[in-house]
Amino acid sequence: MAINDINRKLLSNDFSSIHEHKLVDSVSIDSEEDGIVRLAYHKIDYAVPKIDIFGLIKFKEKQILKNVSGIMYPGLNAIMGPTGSGKTTLLDILAARKDKRYIEGEVLMNDKPRSKQFKCITGYVIQDDCLMGTLSVRENIYFSASLRLRNNMSSKKKRAKVQEAIEKLGLLAVADTKIGTEFARGVSGGERKRTHIAMELVIAPSVLFLDEPTTGLDAFTAVNLMKILKKIGEEGKIIIMAIHQPRYAIFNLFDSITLLSHGRTVYQGTTREAIEYFSSQGYECPARENPADFFLDLIADDEQNYLKNVPVNWPDRYEFSNTLQMRIQTKPKHAIIQLASNAITSTNYASNIFWQTFVVGKRTIRNMIRSPTEFLLQVLISTLFSIVIGLIYFQLKLTPSGLQNRAGAIFLMVTIQVFANQSAIMAFMKEKALFIHENANGYYRVSAYFFANLMIDLFPKRIAPILVGGTIMYFMTGFQREFAKYSIYILTTSVTTIAASGFPLLYGSMVNSFAVASLLTAVTFVTMMIFGGLLVNITTLPTWLQWIQYLSVFRLAIITLSINELKGLTFCYDEFRGLGNGTCHRESISFGNINISTVETGEMYLKEQGIPYENEFDLWAGVAGLFCYACILLILTYVLLRIVKKEK
Numbered sequence: 001m002a003i004n005d006i007n008r009k010l011l012s013n014d015f016s017s018i019h020e021h022k023l024v025d026s027v028s029i030d031s032e033e034d035g036i037v038r039l040a041y042h043k044i045d046y047a048v049p050k051i052d053i054f055g056l057i058k059f060k061e062k063q064i065l066k067n068v069s070g071i072m073y074p075g076l077n078a079i080m081g082p083t084g085s086g087k088t089t090l091l092d093i094l095a096a097r098k099d100k101r102y103i104e105g106e107v108l109m110n111d112k113p114r115s116k117q118f119k120c121i122t123g124y125v126i127q128d129d130c131l132m133g134t135l136s137v138r139e140n141i142y143f144s145a146s147l148r149l150r151n152n153m154s155s156k157k158k159r160a161k162v163q164e165a166i167e168k169l170g171l172l173a174v175a176d177t178k179i180g181t182e183f184a185r186g187v188s189g190g191e192r193k194r195t196h197i198a199m200e201l202v203i204a205p206s207v208l209f210l211d212e213p214t215t216g217l218d219a220f221t222a223v224n225l226m227k228i229l230k231k232i233g234e235e236g237k238i239i240i241m242a243i244h245q246p247r248y249a250i251f252n253l254f255d256s257i258t259l260l261s262h263g264r265t266v267y268q269g270t271t272r273e274a275i276e277y278f279s280s281q282g283y284e285c286p287a288r289e290n291p292a293d294f295f296l297d298l299i300a301d302d303e304q305n306y307l308k309n310v311p312v313n314w315p316d317r318y319e320f321s322n323t324l325q326m327r328i329q330t331k332p333k334h335a336i337i338q339l340a341s342n343a344i345t346s347t348n349y350a351s352n353i354f355w356q357t358f359v360v361g362k363r364t365i366r367n368m369i370r371s372p373t374e375f376l377l378q379v380l381i382s383t384l385f386s387i388v389i390g391l392i393y394f395q396l397k398l399t400p401s402g403l404q405n406r407a408g409a410i411f412l413m414v415t416i417q418v419f420a421n422q423s424a425i426m427a428f429m430k431e432k433a434l435f436i437h438e439n440a441n442g443y444y445r446v447s448a449y450f451f452a453n454l455m456i457d458l459f460p461k462r463i464a465p466i467l468v469g470g471t472i473m474y475f476m477t478g479f480q481r482e483f484a485k486y487s488i489y490i491l492t493t494s495v496t497t498i499a500a501s502g503f504p505l506l507y508g509s510m511v512n513s514f515a516v517a518s519l520l521t522a523v524t525f526v527t528m529m530i531f532g533g534l535l536v537n538i539t540t541l542p543t544w545l546q547w548i549q550y551l552s553v554f555r556l557a558i559i560t561l562s563i564n565e566l567k568g569l570t571f572c573y574d575e576f577r578g579l580g581n582g583t584c585h586r587e588s589i590s591f592g593n594i595n596i597s598t599v600e601t602g603e604m605y606l607k608e609q610g611i612p613y614e615n616e617f618d619l620w621a622g623v624a625g626l627f628c629y630a631c632i633l634l635i636l637t638y639v640l641l642r643i644v645k646k647e648k
């Protein structure tokens with residue numbers, strides 16, 4: 001078949017004969033010459049260690065894919081098979097989303113190893129949609145276009161591409177409707193799926209991967225979606241999808257199918273050839289039967305299978321058939337390259353870090369403004385708590401009990417600021433899924449997300465409740481009314497909150513389970529609370545244990561707040577207080593030989609608690625410690641986000 005013939009067939013969407021040609025003569029075709037897009041995979045093996053402790057200790061391997069080869073051309077390519085047969089695994093390997101340490105074999109795009117940009121120039125639609133619910137369909141697609149289309153493309157052109165994607169996916173009617181959140185319903189499931197596809201299509205990817213695109217859609221919507229994908233495939237895009245059991249109308253749209261069983265190929269080729277292949281093996285698809293159902297029933301493990309009189313080892317049968325021998329030749333002659341060079345090591349982004357930070361930051365702020373419930377709730381809870389504490393410790397007197405209550409109020413203030421951060425885990429874990437998906441799809445760098453999302457989100461959400469609640473508490477309790485002291489109080493509680501919020505972020509980026517991250521955060525906070533100084537007097541602890549106080553956010557905050565409030569105050573029993581100036585007119589009273597002090601100073605209390613207060617630096621030591629704490633935790637979070645597995 002002449003090259004011109006192939007291109008003509010390609011344009012007229014008659015892929016079957018092109019595939020046929022590939023089967024017999026693929027080795028002789030050079031993609032650079034024929035101009036046909038293709039994705040070939042050759043002898044793919046994928047085995048994961050069952051237990052892998054930091055990559056050092058490995059136990060028995062689990063073979064998931066074995067000797068899987070094939071080739072995919074523009075059009076609809078379906079990967080089918082019973083549940084657990086390895087469909088998603090193969091899809092992820094082709095899309096470069098699996099840990100390459102466990103992969104053997106080659107994946108070649110147009111006969112060459114996939115480039116660094118592969119993830120950026122291909123689209124991947126995951127099974128569960130990852131969209132920003134507060135943004136409209138158009139805004140979500142524009143977000144993708146802004147970041148993933150060339151930086152030098154004008155925004156007018158980007159908008160035109162967004163409009164084109166909206167029209168292509170039939171989303172015009174809902175283009176300006178919000179996707180929807182748990183608080184406000186938005187577009188339907190089918191429209192969400194189409195929005196997600198549009199977000200990938202807007203960058204005109206050469207290959208579009210979809211994992212179970214019809215899951216959760218009704219039969220009519222599923223067929224409609226497939227027809228749209230078929231049209232996109234006809235425009236020269238390779239569409240590859242893992243799909244479980246397509247109905248007849250959908251199966252009819254497929255150009256090629258890959259049938260898997262237990263991680264091995266049962267068949268790979270055109271749909272027409274599939275029917276012929278099984279027929280040649282003695283299994284004719286009945287006239288009125290859906291071939292997809294027929295194939296899946298045929299390769300099912302069930303011994304009672306009505307189609308099988310004797311069990312058939314389909315992968316063995318396929319591997320020994322001529323079809324596979326020919327298919328193996330799909331490995332192009334000049335692609336004998338070492339596996340190491342086939343690895344995708346990094347991602348080349350379409351836009352620079354400043355633009356990414358700006359676009360992601362804009363979305364974060366928009367999201368915060370449109371979904372203020374969480375933020376308002378935090379301010380409200382902080383206000384209510386502060387009023388309750390303010391009432392309990394209302395206008396504290398300068399008496400010994402007033403001193404005790406001041407210490408209690410400071411401890412409670414810190415406890416509230418620290419434990420309020422427990423709620424940050426849930427929000428962060430939800431965001432993390434979106435981050436992993438977007439980062440893996442080449443939207444932005446980790447640093448852009450870190451600054452534009454975490455920082456913007458962290459500061460107003462954490463600090464605003466402190467400004468409101470903290471101020472109420474400060475004045476209701478009757479702490480010293482000096483602007484400098486009030487400012488130090490607000491600064492200390494703010495840094496305390498930021499330092500404490502580092503823990504949920506750190507644990508949230510470290511583990512994928514909300515329950516585990518939550519537990520780790522709670523255990524850390526409670527341990528730090530014990531060493532805060534109020535529940536146990538630090539000076540009574542054995543010396544070798546006392547250093548732990550400096551790891552306690554509670555202790556660091558309490559040190560500064562106590563010095564700030566108590567240093568310079570004198571506490572005296574009412575009956576001995578002098579008139580007007582609040583000082584004691586008697587320093588002690590005597591009962592026989594016993595002298596009892598009638599006055600206690602803030603300094604005496606600080607000394608008793610083992611809090612150094614003499615130098616000016618002592619006041620700032622706690623704040624400096626908290627600041628360092630916050631920086632270390634945020635840096636660790638950033639590092640963990642960088643190394644968090646984006647592959648599955």
Ligand SMILES: Nc1ncnc2c1ncn2[C@@H]1O[C@H](COP(=O)(O)OP(=O)(O)OP(=O)(O)O)[C@@H](O)[C@H]1O
Binds near residue numbers: 064082086088242
């Ligand atoms: N990282 C892993 N560790 C252990 N087992 C794994 C891992 N990844 C996949 N598997 C196993 O490999 C097999 C294939 O998984 P895969 O998700 O690819 O199947 P599937 O055909 O897509 O299934 P389904 O249709 O149910 O989604 C399953 O038995 C799965 O449990």
